[in-house]
Amino acid sequence: MQTKIVSKNFEIPHAETLAVALQNGRYASLEKLFTFTPQELIDIIKASGLRGKGGGGAPAGAKWQLVSDFEGKKYLVVNADESEPGTFKDRQILAKDPHLLIEGMICTCYAIGSNTSYVYVRGEYEEFSNILQVAIDEAYEKNLLGIDAKYPVEITIHRGAGAYICGEKSALLESLEGNRGHPRLKPKSPEPEFYFGEPTLVNNVETIASVPFIVENGAEAYTACGTDCSPGTLLFAISGHVEKPGVYEAQFGVGMWDYIQELGGGVKGGKKLKAVIPGGASTPILPAHLVYEARLDYESLKTIGSALGTGGMIVLDEDASMVKALKNLLRFYHHESCGQCTPCREGTSWVDKTLDKFIAKTATHEDLEILKSVSKSMNGKTICVFAPAASGVIEGFLKHFESEFLECIQ
Amino acid sequence: MKIIVDNTPIECKEGELLINVLLNNGVEIPHFCYHQDLGADGNCRMCMVEIKGQKRPQVACDTFVCENLEVFTKTKSINEVKRSILELELLNHPVDCPICDQAGECKLQDYYMDFGLYNSHLTTPKTKKGKAIDLGSNVMLDQERCVLCTRCVRFTTNITKTNELGIIGRGDSSRVAVAPNRPLNNPYAMNVVELCPVGALTSKDFRFAQRVWFLDSVKSVCHGCSRGCNIHIDYNETKYSDEKVYRFRSRRNKQINQSFLCDYGRLSYRELNEKFNSTSWGMESFKELLRAEKKVALVSPSFSLQQLQAVKEFCKNYNIELFSLPYADESFGDDWLKTNDTSANFTGVKELNISTCQDKFNSFLESSELVVNFDHNLLKVKELENKKVISFTTSKIEIKCEAVFAIANFAHESGTIINCDGIRQDFYATKYRCEAPRLIELLEELQ
Amino acid sequence: MSFSFSEENNLKIASLMKRYPQKKALILPLLWMAQKQDGYISEDAMQVISEHSHMPYMHVYSVATFYTMFRLQKPTKRVIEVCRTLSCELRGSQEIKKHLLENYSDSYEIVEVECMGACSGAPMCTLDGKYLENLTPRLLDEVLNAN
Numbered sequence A: 001m002q003t004k005i006v007s008k009n010f011e012i013p014h015a016e017t018l019a020v021a022l023q024n025g026r027y028a029s030l031e032k033l034f035t036f037t038p039q040e041l042i043d044i045i046k047a048s049g050l051r052g053k054g055g056g057g058a059p060a061g062a063k064w065q066l067v068s069d070f071e072g073k074k075y076l077v078v079n080a081d082e083s084e085p086g087t088f089k090d091r092q093i094l095a096k097d098p099h100l101l102i103e104g105m106i107c108t109c110y111a112i113g114s115n116t117s118y119v120y121v122r123g124e125y126e127e128f129s130n131i132l133q134v135a136i137d138e139a140y141e142k143n144l145l146g147i148d149a150k151y152p153v154e155i156t157i158h159r160g161a162g163a164y165i166c167g168e169k170s171a172l173l174e175s176l177e178g179n180r181g182h183p184r185l186k187p188k189s190p191e192p193e194f195y196f197g198e199p200t201l202v203n204n205v206e207t208i209a210s211v212p213f214i215v216e217n218g219a220e221a222y223t224a225c226g227t228d229c230s231p232g233t234l235l236f237a238i239s240g241h242v243e244k245p246g247v248y249e250a251q252f253g254v255g256m257w258d259y260i261q262e263l264g265g266g267v268k269g270g271k272k273l274k275a276v277i278p279g280g281a282s283t284p285i286l287p288a289h290l291v292y293e294a295r296l297d298y299e300s301l302k303t304i305g306s307a308l309g310t311g312g313m314i315v316l317d318e319d320a321s322m323v324k325a326l327k328n329l330l331r332f333y334h335h336e337s338c339g340q341c342t343p344c345r346e347g348t349s350w351v352d353k354t355l356d357k358f359i360a361k362t363a364t365h366e367d368l369e370i371l372k373s374v375s376k377s378m379n380g381k382t383i384c385v386f387a388p389a390a391s392g393v394i395e396g397f398l399k400h401f402e403s404e405f406l407e408c409i410q
Numbered sequence B: 001m002k003i004i005v006d007n008t009p010i011e012c013k014e015g016e017l018l019i020n021v022l023l024n025n026g027v028e029i030p031h032f033c034y035h036q037d038l039g040a041d042g043n044c045r046m047c048m049v050e051i052k053g054q055k056r057p058q059v060a061c062d063t064f065v066c067e068n069l070e071v072f073t074k075t076k077s078i079n080e081v082k083r084s085i086l087e088l089e090l091l092n093h094p095v096d097c098p099i100c101d102q103a104g105e106c107k108l109q110d111y112y113m114d115f116g117l118y119n120s121h122l123t124t125p126k127t128k129k130g131k132a133i134d135l136g137s138n139v140m141l142d143q144e145r146c147v148l149c150t151r152c153v154r155f156t157t158n159i160t161k162t163n164e165l166g167i168i169g170r171g172d173s174s175r176v177a178v179a180p181n182r183p184l185n186n187p188y189a190m191n192v193v194e195l196c197p198v199g200a201l202t203s204k205d206f207r208f209a210q211r212v213w214f215l216d217s218v219k220s221v222c223h224g225c226s227r228g229c230n231i232h233i234d235y236n237e238t239k240y241s242d243e244k245v246y247r248f249r250s251r252r253n254k255q256i257n258q259s260f261l262c263d264y265g266r267l268s269y270r271e272l273n274e275k276f277n278s279t280s281w282g283m284e285s286f287k288e289l290l291r292a293e294k295k296v297a298l299v300s301p302s303f304s305l306q307q308l309q310a311v312k313e314f315c316k317n318y319n320i321e322l323f324s325l326p327y328a329d330e331s332f333g334d335d336w337l338k339t340n341d342t343s344a345n346f347t348g349v350k351e352l353n354i355s356t357c358q359d360k361f362n363s364f365l366e367s368s369e370l371v372v373n374f375d376h377n378l379l380k381v382k383e384l385e386n387k388k389v390i391s392f393t394t395s396k397i398e399i400k401c402e403a404v405f406a407i408a409n410f411a412h413e414s415g416t417i418i419n420c421d422g423i424r425q426d427f428y429a430t431k432y433r434c435e436a437p438r439l440i441e442l443l444e445e446l447q
Numbered sequence C: 001m002s003f004s005f006s007e008e009n010n011l012k013i014a015s016l017m018k019r020y021p022q023k024k025a026l027i028l029p030l031l032w033m034a035q036k037q038d039g040y041i042s043e044d045a046m047q048v049i050s051e052h053s054h055m056p057y058m059h060v061y062s063v064a065t066f067y068t069m070f071r072l073q074k075p076t077k078r079v080i081e082v083c084r085t086l087s088c089e090l091r092g093s094q095e096i097k098k099h100l101l102e103n104y105s106d107s108y109e110i111v112e113v114e115c116m117g118a119c120s121g122a123p124m125c126t127l128d129g130k131y132l133e134n135l136t137p138r139l140l141d142e143v144l145n146a147n
């Protein structure tokens, strides 16, 4: 069931060192790279249908084009903030195959015409950013990076310091500029991000790590995997109540339940499945009956009222308390709201506190109404989609598991 | 160019900020964080409007107008949106308006009255934050009342660039603060009190001094320096005492002071409440004095054009040589509002061709027997040898005089002054009369 | 001033400056550097950083308080962070937390944190920033007693 494109070298010992990486095909795409013009490359990426793997699934080619269309100084920023609960895939690339990321960054910089790039790594990943740093140093030494490289690229690692919201691309850039991680007001029409006023491409680690394969093997090799709208593979991850939690790369479109059973080893202790949060904490929960029919691609999860997100599945067994699970997630949102805009700052806090009453079984019907109305107030009125995501989480739980909440009412 | 707001066309310029267009045309649009002189920040989400063709409500402070934009500010659904945001805003806000200093001019209070949110249905514990924190420069902060609009922070960051205030913490523990041992300390600090849309920032000077709904207000101009910042004078008359001025508030003037005042000017209202004695004089003895052979007069460069004109005529009639000298304080001015010329109308003095030659004045002073001082500060403190002095004054005189006439200060006598940039501005008297007569009327009597 | 960056760090700062288009971007890296050097970020350190980055002190202070990993107080004990988010909770983080609080709160500062990106190794915690995954109380005892 696994299809290894990005994770091809994960099992190879010491693949993080340049020597082993080179033996295993790293930097091979560079030979082909320079036979294309930058625009040809962007067209290849467009043809491959590569979609952003940071949660949004935005077509990568179109984003590249936006940045490439600008003249002058441009930046590439790789988003390695990976803080979405249930998501731990980018970390594998940083630790197990950092040269794949570097290779992808060189390709991407060449395509969009940038020579300066950053990798924004969440602060907690110190171990992994250290591994990446060693790999970068090696690449500089061998002139794969730096001014003496065939195409000069500078890579700087920038460490976050404990703020989930810095994964949101504009907050990330604020943080990279030396500010608090406050998301920016959104533009009304498509435009790239800007770092210190210059056009900037922000892509997820895995998105960039998928590029060398496409450069090397062509767009068709990529579209041969996955579905029409979601081509290729994803480093799906699985955690919670399963036997074999972990990261297993698979093609888009595989069955969720098959994946859980085959790769995740099934529900832990042979218990029955109750629900799955399909793509990181921000995606609406799916009860078991929907899990059985769900396919792991953007479109099919959307049609059943959820989203693919980061592909990090959290499995809950028959004994899991949905009230506790929601409380756990909303405590997360309460803790991580940047606090900039009112509906989110106040709403996440209120919902979290209201859920305490459900946990204590002292809630009233009014509290349930509050949950619903605050959830509504957080949706569509904020600067970024953090609050709407929290709202979607609440709605998902109440839609499928309201009875458990009713049981907590005095 | 036109846009359509609630079915009414409004003229505006392409690319203007929608909220500005609404505010300039008197359309009610609730807002906390937007301020015409601080710009947009987009954090309060109160200025939501519906725009034809857009699925979701949009914030007016981040929408630029274009031809035939159709905006709705009062539909049922948009009111529902605003109500829900307001409700969230009120969650952690103390509901003790009766003891809040801002009551009566609090936007939060206004809005929740508008949206009918009398009983907040908060059923969980409120987030505790700091009360009565002394920020420095007479400013007190109550973090629990703060709606985190960041107006105060943007003022010290972008306008004064003194950077004392900032937001610290994250999420619902975000709060406005000064850094330890780095208090609010700049000559414009008290503006933040006025900028604060709620009762989170209050002035020690005004705190709990008076409930705002007992105050009357009149349009005036600060006389603290030649900038001529526009102000409201807030005053009242209580049953058992005289009228009292409680504060100056800025009055927006885009050309001069935007919405700001310096602290010196803001606090200069205190001088208007000073009490001092005048001597009572019969007309005859006054005229007797004026028969002196050599006479010189010095007039305050802060007098209004009308006052200066009256003084000029008076002096002409009595054959008194008239001068005015500037008030100059090299340490007062800065590169923003404050000017080294600390008189209110020196430009007016020059326009009326009143002599301002220091040497000439000195020599006239030398030879004069009688000196008439029209409220000039120079002659209030410096004792003059062998000369008779008549003083018309708005404040206490420290020197020996033959006669002292108390006159009404600028809160009680309307007039016009010209600021350092040649801008002519009218100011108005409060509606109560004070005991002291107005100069112009007094001089008429004395003619 | 009682804080200054070490010789070695000053060299690093000089080379970091070339990697960013504006000095302001140095704030996060330098906050990290100060924290590495002293174990926490003192007021004096923030003053030095404000000078390096050409930004007001308040800005540095405001930034430092936004990120939960920055410590503005000198730590008195070694730090154990326990992940409390869903995947860990589903696999017993409460038990780990209880065990830590009951047995180790005298010698360690025990803090709860949100998902550390180690959900496949749940429940997990960190010791001095190092990840310890697939924990059981017994395993925890072993590690902590060996350290």
Ligand SMILES: Cc1cc2nc3c(=O)[nH]c(=O)nc-3n(C[C@H](O)[C@H](O)[C@H](O)COP(=O)(O)O)c2cc1C
Binding pocket: A051, A052, A053, A054, A055, A056, A057, A058, A060, A079, A080, A081, A082, A083, A084, A164, A165, A166, A167, A168, A169, A170, A202, A203, A204, A205, A207, A208, A384, A385, A386
């Ligand atoms: C609250 C929030 C958190 C996010 N966190 C991450 C993250 O940790 N990593 C990531 O790659 N993208 C994250 N994103 C998505 C980014 O904003 C952005 O879309 C992404 O990095 C773009 O890269 P991609 O197109 O390659 O996915 C987050 C978005 C939001 C709204």
Ligand code: SF4
Binding pocket: A165, A182, A183, A336, A337, A338, A339, A340, A341, A342, A344, A345, A382, A383, A384, A385, A386, A387, A388
């Ligand atoms: S929605 Fe929440 S996280 Fe996003 S900007 Fe507003 S307060 Fe910050």
Ligand code: SF4
Binding pocket: B145, B146, B147, B148, B149, B150, B151, B152, B153, B176, B195, B196, B197, B198, B200, B201
């Ligand atoms: S103190 Fe007042 S002005 Fe400052 S952020 Fe709070 S509400 Fe706004």
Ligand code: SF4
Binding pocket: B222, B223, B224, B225, B226, B227, B228, B229, B257, B260, B261, B262, B263, B264, B265, B266, B337, B338, B339
């Ligand atoms: S700058 Fe001058 S006119 Fe303006 S408030 Fe200050 S003293 Fe008054």
Ligand code: FES
Binding pocket: B030, B031, B032, B033, B034, B041, B042, B043, B044, B045, B046, B047, B048, B059, B060, B061, B062
């Ligand atoms: S005034 Fe528009 S969001 Fe605050």
Ligand code: FES
Binding pocket: A085, A086, A087, C083, C084, C085, C086, C087, C088, C089, C114, C115, C116, C117, C118, C119, C122, C124
């Ligand atoms: S939930 Fe604990 S590491 Fe992800």
